[in-house]
Amino acid sequence: MAADALSRVFAALADPTRRDxxxxxxxxxxxxxxxxxxxxxxxxxxxxxxxxxxxxGLVTRSRSAQRRPVHLEAEVFDLMTAWLERYRRAAEERYxxxxxxxxxxxxxxxxxxxxxxxx
Amino acid sequence: MAADALSRVFAALADPTRRDxxxxxxxxxxxxxxxxxxxxxxxxxxxxxxxxxxxxGLVTRSRSAQRRPVHLEAEVFDLMTAWLERYRRAAEERYxxxxxxxxxxxxxxxxxxxxxxxx
DNA sequence: GTCGTACTCAACCGGTTGGTTGAGCACGGA
DNA sequence: TCCGTGCTCAACCAACCGGTTGAGTACGAC
Numbered sequence: 001m002a003a004d005a006l007s008r009v010f011a012a013l014a015d016p017t018r019r020d021x022x023x024x025x026x027x028x029x030x031x032x033x034x035x036x037x038x039x040x041x042x043x044x045x046x047x048x049x050x051x052x053x054x055x056x057g058l059v060t061r062s063r064s065a066q067r068r069p070v071h072l073e074a075e076v077f078d079l080m081t082a083w084l085e086r087y088r089r090a091a092e093e094r095y096x097x098x099x100x101x102x103x104x105x106x107x108x109x110x111x112x113x114x115x116x117x118x119x
Numbered sequence: 120m121a122a123d124a125l126s127r128v129f130a131a132l133a134d135p136t137r138r139d140x141x142x143x144x145x146x147x148x149x150x151x152x153x154x155x156x157x158x159x160x161x162x163x164x165x166x167x168x169x170x171x172x173x174x175x176g177l178v179t180r181s182r183s184a185q186r187r188p189v190h191l192e193a194e195v196f197d198l199m200t201a202w203l204e205r206y207r208r209a210a211e212e213r214y215x216x217x218x219x220x221x222x223x224x225x226x227x228x229x230x231x232x233x234x235x236x237x238x
Numbered sequence: 239g240t241c242g243t244a245c246t247c248a249a250c251c252g253g254t255t256g257g258t259t260g261a262g263c264a265c266g267g268a
Numbered sequence: 269t270c271c272g273t274g275c276t277c278a279a280c281c282a283a284c285c286g287g288t289t290g291a292g293t294a295c296g297a298c
Contacts, residue, residue, distance in 0.1 A: 004135060006135075006138070007133050007134065007135055007138075010129050010130075010132045010133035011129075011130070011133035011255095013129045014126050014129035014130035014133055015126065015255095015256085016123060016125075016126055017256095019125070019126075019202075022206060023206060025210075026206050026209035026210050027209075031274075031275090032274075032275060032276095033273090033274065033275080041256085041257070041258090042257075042258065042259080043274085043275075043276095044257085044258080044259085044275090044276075044277090045256070045257055045258075047275065047276065047277095048255090048256075048257085048276095049256085051276090052255095063264095063265095067265095067273095067274070067275090068274080068275065068276095072210050073210075074207060074210035074211050077203060077206065077207035077210065078207070080203055081200075081203055081204070081207060083138075084196060084199055084200055084203065085200070087141060087142060087145050087196065088193060088196035088197070088200060090145035090146075091145050091191050091192075091193035091196060092193050094145060094146075094147075094191075130285095134285095134286085136286090150244075150245090151244075151245060151246095152243095152244065152245080160286085160287070160288090161287075161288065161289080162244085162245075162246095163245090163246075163247090163287085163288080163289085164286070164287055164288075166245070166246065166247095167246095167285090167286075167287085168286085170246090171285095182294095182295095186243095186244070186245090186295095187244080187245070187246095239298105240297100240298085241296105241297085241298080242295105242296090242297080242298100243294100243295085243296085243297100244293100244294085244295085244296105245292105245293085245294085245295100246291105246292080246293070246294095247290105247291085247292070247293090248289105248290090248291080248292095249288100249289090249290090249291105250287105250288080250289085251286105251287085251288080252285105252286095252287090252288105253284105253285085253286090253287105254283105254284080254285075254286100255282100255283085255284075255285090256281105256282095256283085256284100257280105257281085257282085257283100258279100258280080258281080258282105259278105259279090259280085260277105260278090260279090261276105261277085261278080261279105262275105262276080262277075262278100263274105263275085263276075263277090264273100264274085264275085264276100265272105265273085265274085265275105266271105266272095266273090267270105267271085267272090267273105268269100268270090268271080268272100
């Protein structure tokens with residue numbers, strides 16, 4: 001099971017509907033009803049999606065009257081950014097090291113598909 | 120279904136075993152056998168994990184003799200970073216803007232949801 | 239050829255997920 | 269006090285996921 005925090009966050013964002021919700025929540029807090037409006041699924045399904053986001057720490061709930069507005073939490077993004085940045089940098093460094101190796105070789109590299117061109 | 124690229128990437132990284140594989144692949148390419156070594160699961164299961172990573176575009180395969188080394192691709196990290204950074208920044212900006220709003224708002228009713236839009 | 243190594247494909251299994259419907263709770267307003 | 273609105277809980281279902289085992293393929297070595 002995806003017990004750890006990072007797994008829950010990644011899993012939560014693996015669903016396009018939930019990513020769309022997150023995108024809209026960056027603009028303003030919203031109720032479950034408001035969140036549900038654009039989608040062709042039941043309110044209960046939306047409620048479940050919100051719960052997944054909340055369990056991942058991506059959003060928090062409050063209560064004002066009958067409404068329970070959903071609020072996006074920015075902090076969890078930092079967690080992901082930290083993980084991503086760490087390995088992205090490592091991967092790129094390794095890639096750069098490969099350039100060194102290739103540069104020291106006599107032949108050239110006529111395959112643009114594999115590498116892309118990283119200046 | 121999670122057909123789009125971003126969903127596949129997030130889903131692939133939602134598994135701690137696969138994240139660990141990615142972490143180790145930042146150090147060096149590895150074969151399926153090498154990748155499988157630390158884990159207490161079958162080789163076939165590891166092979167499946169590698170396939171998920173490959174389908175997400177996180178790794179590529181090649182063939183040298185019987186070996187099919189797995190190579191980490193850095194480009195997909197850029198895709199995630201772009202998504203993340205976009206919404207992280209938006210969320211933080213909104214947080215900052217909240218101060219402004221609270222300072223300037225007297226009173227307001229911006230959500231007439233009960234009255235009009237219930238299809 | 240035959241063998242060993244390094245995988246992959248296929249079928250299966252239990253648990254999780256995304257969706258449904260129906261019932262029920264919490265709260266404010268008439 | 270009852271009603272309507274907003275939301276959640278519970279049960280169910282089909283599909284998917286991570287794992288297994290067993291068989292099969294690709295390739296180099298002998």
